[in-house]
Amino acid sequence: ILRSYKCLHFERCEEVAAWVPLLQKCVTRIYENTFFQGGDLTTVFTPSANYCQIVCTYHPTCLLFTYLPATWTKDPAKRFSCYLKDSDTEMLPKVDMEGAISGHSLKQCNQISACSPDVHVGLDMEGNIFDITMADSYQECQKRCTNDNRCHFFTYASENFHNASFCMLSLYHRYKN
Structure with a gap:
C-alpha cells in the first residue's frame, strides 16, 4: 500500500497571515524524547512528526505539538498520534518521554507549505x-x-x-x- 498526503484546505489563505503577528519569532526547534504536558486541543494521526507540525501550523489555535511514532508503543490505537496543543505563554512543561517528538507551530515562519x-x-x-x-x-x-x-x-x-x-x-x- 502506498499512502501520501496533500495540501490541507482552508476557506481563505489570509487566515494563516492573520496568525503570524501572534508570535514574535519563528521557532523551528524539534525536541527529541520530549512530551509537552497539558494544553491539549485534539489528537489526529499523521505519518511523521513533520506532518504533525504542518497540521498544527494550519490548525486555528495550535501553537505546539507532540508526536508519538509507531515505534513508541505496541498499542495500534496510539501509534502515529499527533497531539495538537495550545498555551497562553507559547510554551508548555516538557516531560522526558523516550521516542516522543515535540515542536512548535510554524505559523510565525515565512513561506509555510501545507x-x-x-x-x-x-x-x-x-x-x-x-x-x-x-x-x-x-x-x-x-x-x-x-x-x-x-x-x-x-x-x-x-x-x-x-x-x-x-x-x-x-x-x-x-x-x-
Whole structure:
C-alpha cells in the first residue's frame, strides 16, 4: 500500500497571515524524547512528526505539538498520534518521554507549505474513506486527492495488494480528548 498526503484546505489563505503577528519569532526547534504536558486541543494521526507540525501550523489555535511514532508503543490505537496543543505563554512543561517528538507551530515562519509530497510505502493510516476508484498509478491517485477539497490523504493499492489499482480518498479520523 502506498499512502501520501496533500495540501490541507482552508476557506481563505489570509487566515494563516492573520496568525503570524501572534508570535514574535519563528521557532523551528524539534525536541527529541520530549512530551509537552497539558494544553491539549485534539489528537489526529499523521505519518511523521513533520506532518504533525504542518497540521498544527494550519490548525486555528495550535501553537505546539507532540508526536508519538509507531515505534513508541505496541498499542495500534496510539501509534502515529499527533497531539495538537495550545498555551497562553507559547510554551508548555516538557516531560522526558523516550521516542516522543515535540515542536512548535510554524505559523510565525515565512513561506509555510501545507503540502507533503511524501509517499509512505506500507503505511496504513486511520481515516474515513469517502471515495474508491481505479487508478493506473499512485501519481494519478495523488492527483485526484490533491484536486478534491475533502481529501486529506489517499491510499493506492499496488500490484502486491489483493485489490490492486484501487485509489481510496480519505478524510482525517479525529479523536476528541
